Amino acid sequence: MLQKKIIEQLKLSYGILIGIALAIGLSVLAFTEPALAPPGCTPGTAGCDAPLNVGTVGQSKNGWLRTTKFFVGNPPTVSEQGAGDGLLRTTMGAILNEGGAATGLVVSSGNVGIGVPLPSYKLDIVSGGATTARFGTAATDQVTIGGGAGKLNVGTVDPLYTINGNVYATYLPGMVGVKAEITGTLHLQWDSGNHFYQTLIRFNELKEGSDLWLFSRIIDFNLEAMSVLLTPSAPGRAWYVKNNTQRTLSIMSDTASEVSYRLTAPRFDHAQWPTQESDDTPRGFIVP
Numbered sequence: 001m002l003q004k005k006i007i008e009q010l011k012l013s014y015g016i017l018i019g020i021a022l023a024i025g026l027s028v029l030a031f032t033e034p035a036l037a038p039p040g041c042t043p044g045t046a047g048c049d050a051p052l053n054v055g056t057v058g059q060s061k062n063g064w065l066r067t068t069k070f071f072v073g074n075p076p077t078v079s080e081q082g083a084g085d086g087l088l089r090t091t092m093g094a095i096l097n098e099g100g101a102a103t104g105l106v107v108s109s110g111n112v113g114i115g116v117p118l119p120s121y122k123l124d125i126v127s128g129g130a131t132t133a134r135f136g137t138a139a140t141d142q143v144t145i146g147g148g149a150g151k152l153n154v155g156t157v158d159p160l161y162t163i164n165g166n167v168y169a170t171y172l173p174g175m176v177g178v179k180a181e182i183t184g185t186l187h188l189q190w191d192s193g194n195h196f197y198q199t200l201i202r203f204n205e206l207k208e209g210s211d212l213w214l215f216s217r218i219i220d221f222n223l224e225a226m227s228v229l230l231t232p233s234a235p236g237r238a239w240y241v242k243n244n245t246q247r248t249l250s251i252m253s254d255t256a257s258e259v260s261y262r263l264t265a266p267r268f269d270h271a272q273w274p275t276q277e278s279d280d281t282p283r284g285f286i287v288p
Contacts, residue, residue, distance in 0.1 A: 151273070155285055178273040181264045182215040188257050197257050201249040216247075219265035223247060226265035232256035 041048035052059055072090040097104035113119030115126030125132060135143050145152055157172040188197035203223075206213035219226065223244045228251075230238040236255025243250070253259055 153284065176275060178267045178270045179264055180215060180219050180267050181262065182211060183260070183262045184211065185258055185260050186251060188251065188253055188259060190257070191252075194252075197253045197255075197259075199251050201251070203247040203249070215263065215265075218268055220268055220270065221247075223249070223265070226263060229262040229264075231260040233258040233260070 050059075052061065052065075069088075072092055072094075111119035111122055111124060113124045113126075115128075116124040135141060158169045159172070161168045161170060186199050186201075188199045190196075191198045201212065203212075203216040206216055223242050226242065226249075228240050228242070228249065230240060230251060230253075232238040232253045232255065234256040236253060238251070238253040238256065238259050240252070241250040242248075249263075251259055251261065
């Protein structure tokens with residue numbers, strides 16, 4: 001008899017507990033914000049604002065919301081649920097900084113991949129053909145790498161020109177080694193003593209800001225490696241003499257007072273950019 005009473009009491013207790021649990025669950029799912037705050041409890045005071053809930057009505061929070069995992073979209077899979085802390089996932093895309101803050105997105109560390117699950121670079125983008133990446137749409141846009149002194153590995157550089165509605169490609173030439181070049185024309189003066197035309201370029205005395213001055217400042221100080229190509233404006237000869245000690249270039253012609261020139265020289269930092277890469281992992285053009 002006593003055993004039967006105990007069983008009946010346990011059944012009643014379980015029923016009460018199940019009823020309480022269902023009541024709590026339904027109240028959470030159907031949470032309705034109170035019309036008035038409790039007496040003496042003003043909005044903004046800890047514990048006085050309405051809590052976030054699972055209802056379908058949009059909600060907002062003025063202060064910080066901190067969580068170790070955040071998922072937007074379809075319910076996360078088992079593996080996603082078991083991922084480490086600090087996880088943010090979305091299956092519906094993301095729009096950031098619609099308010100126009102000065103800083104739109106900061107990634108404090110690690111690599112960023114677009115279409116790359118395990119990025120190997122600070123920014124790793126999967127190939128998308130002609131639509132892989134675009135930087136700006138205005139003619140004044142600029143891209144700076146390494147503060148302007150970095151290296152860009154690229155196979156083909158193609159400045160485009162639109163003329164009469166047609167787009168034309170003008171590929172840049174390749175050059176072995178890091179060099180600087182300049183072209184121009186010179187008007188030579190008649191040297192009655194030597195009976196030929198002549199001019200003298202003093203690289204250390206050029207007008208600051210001129211093209212030749214800039215060329216002279218960014219090339220190796222030693223002129224011995226400088227290449228000089230000359231073309232006289234009239235049939236005849238043109239030649240030159242370099243003076244590395246005084247950093248001068250004498251240009252002469254026996255018939256022409258005008259000579260076109262092309263000067264090519266190693267850049268002042270050419271030793272930092274050897275033609276043989278230290279990393280022999282195949283990349284770039286694979287030459288047969």
